[in-house]
Amino acid sequence: MAHRVAIVGSGNFGTTLAKVIGENLTERHEGELSAFVPEVKMWVYEEMIGDRKLSEIINTEHENVKYLKGIKLPPCVKAVPDIREAVKGADYILFVVPHQFLMSTLGQVKAEDLPKNATGISAIKGVHIEGDSIEILPVSISRLWKIPCGGIAGANIAQDVAECKFCESTIAFNDPKVDDKVIENWRYLFERPYLRIDVIKDVVFQQLLGTLKNVVAVAGGFVDGLNLGCSTKAAILRIGMKEMYKFARTFFPEAHCSSETLLESCGSRRYNRHVFRW
Incomplete structure (x- = not known):
């Protein structure tokens, strides 16, 4: 069965990573990512830009004019205003929403609606604090959506990545249910000539x-x-x-x-x- 990619979030960094993944799915469709459907569904919190919906602008002009103005997106990036529709059938799910909205966002999707082989990666900075307990966000995602989840982080900013300036990021995954092929696929989704990816276990x-x-x-x-x-x-x-x-x-x-x-x-x-x- 073909793999599908979804992105939960469409802000500055979410749109940037959609561009990165979209480029890779387009260029590597005959190679390392041949098992993937060449499409990125990106959940967009719908907003009106003048008299037009933001999702409509992204899908017709291939640009997120509010959060990543001036940067063209690959045509395979599709803005979807319904989060359930965005993640439907996706087994590679990237999370890039502001940390204060993560829990309410996750609550809009039922774990049983996701593919059994789904995995996630969080690009969100922050932790979840409840009472006197502290929890890293990949654990929060795993707990609520019942999927293995790792993280991606690095010393970079969205605009530099979007403008293809060389930078680095690190993927961290440490779940025995996730095999090396899945982690390798995640690396292929992110790695570009301008974006170097390392992989570690220390999530x-x-x-x-x-x-x-x-x-x-x-x-x-x-x-x-x-x-x-x-x-x-x-x-x-x-x-x-x-x-x-x-x-x-x-x-x-x-x-x-x-x-x-x-x-x-x-x-x-x-x-x-x-x-x-x-």
Whole structure:
């Protein structure tokens, strides 16, 4: 049975990854991704842009004029305003919605409506906190949709990826129910000449680094704003990485988080540092 790809989310980064995957499904359809239907269904939270629906604009003009203006999408990317229709039959599902809306979004689909062989990857930064418990988002997705879920994260921003500027990302998967072929397919879906993909098993630390790095980036902005110099910033970064590792080992002791994950592409983008320098 042919594989199908769906993307839950159509913001800046979701649309960018739809472009990446759409390019690969088009160019690799006779090669590594020959087992896939050459189509990406992208769930769009419907909005009106003037007198036109955003989904209509994406499907006719092949551009997300609100969230990724000026970047053309492959024709195989189809905007779908009904989330149930978007994920119907999809066994490779990418999640890219703001973390505060993830739970309500997941609640719109029943787990039994998904293919039994479905897997997911979260590109969402954040964690789910309920009471005194903390949960990484791939675990939240697995719990609610009953599918194995990994993560993708990296030191990159959507606009750079969309403009084909070289960058890196890291896929993390650590579920015994997911075989190597599935993970390899995920890598083929994402990897481009301008986007290098590594694969690791340390899902927990990868997710925490993507979340906690923003705290360290804010501290870096304070250093700039106070004109404290590069030596102080270097100290802040080192202490920040040490504290992120300690956080992971403290709150997720069973995950056996590896310090080697710090060497993966889970760094900080300049945005937070720039904002907080003033």
